Amino acid sequence: MGIEYIFHQGSPVEFFHWENIVELNKKIFGPQSVLQKAVEKDGVLTLVALDGDKVVGYKIGYPEDAVTFYSWMGGVDPDYRGQGIARELMRNQHQICREKGYLEVLTKTQNRWRAMLMLNLSFGFDIIGCQLDRRGEIKIIMSKQLTDKKGREKGGS
Numbered sequence: 001m002g003i004e005y006i007f008h009q010g011s012p013v014e015f016f017h018w019e020n021i022v023e024l025n026k027k028i029f030g031p032q033s034v035l036q037k038a039v040e041k042d043g044v045l046t047l048v049a050l051d052g053d054k055v056v057g058y059k060i061g062y063p064e065d066a067v068t069f070y071s072w073m074g075g076v077d078p079d080y081r082g083q084g085i086a087r088e089l090m091r092n093q094h095q096i097c098r099e100k101g102y103l104e105v106l107t108k109t110q111n112r113w114r115a116m117l118m119l120n121l122s123f124g125f126d127i128i129g130c131q132l133d134r135r136g137e138i139k140i141i142m143s144k145q146l147t148d149k150k151g152r153e154k155g156g157s
Helices: 018-029 036-040 085-099 114-122
Strands: 003-009 045-051 054-063 068-076 104-109 126-132 138-145
Touching: 003 085, 018 045, 018 054, 018 068, 036 068, 045 085, 054 085, 068 085, 085 104, 085 114, 104 114, 114 138
Parallel strands: 068 104
Antiparallel strands: 003 045, 045 054, 054 068, 104 138, 126 138
C-alpha cells in the first residue's frame, strides 16, 4: 500500500492521530519527552506519515510570525527509517509553508541528532547560530529561505 502523508492545521489535540504521535514521540525521544509546547501554540501544523493506520513519522511546527515558520519536532519510527519518510515530511512541510506565504523556516537541532542535522543541510538550511538550552545542551539554530530574492521557490533535496 505504501506510506500516506496527511496534515492537520490547528490544535494538534483535535487531530485524530494525536495520541499516536505522542506515543511515537516517546518511543523516539524517551518517556520524558513531551509535546505540550505544540498544544500551547496557535496555528500549529502537524504532518504525519501513515502505514495503514499506524503513525510511523510526524513533523510539528508553528508560526513564529507572519513570514517565519518554526519547525519544532519530528521523528520517524526506528523500524521505518531509511525509507525517505523524514525527507517527504520535510518536503511537504516546506510546500505547505510556501503556500501559506512563509518566507523562512527556522529549526533547532543537536549534534547528537546527526541524521536530522544532515537532512536539514541537504534541504538548504544554513547554520545561523548556537545557543544553550535550559539543560545546558548546545542547540544548533538553522534557517532556510523558502524563496529566492526574486520570489522563486528554493528547493532542497
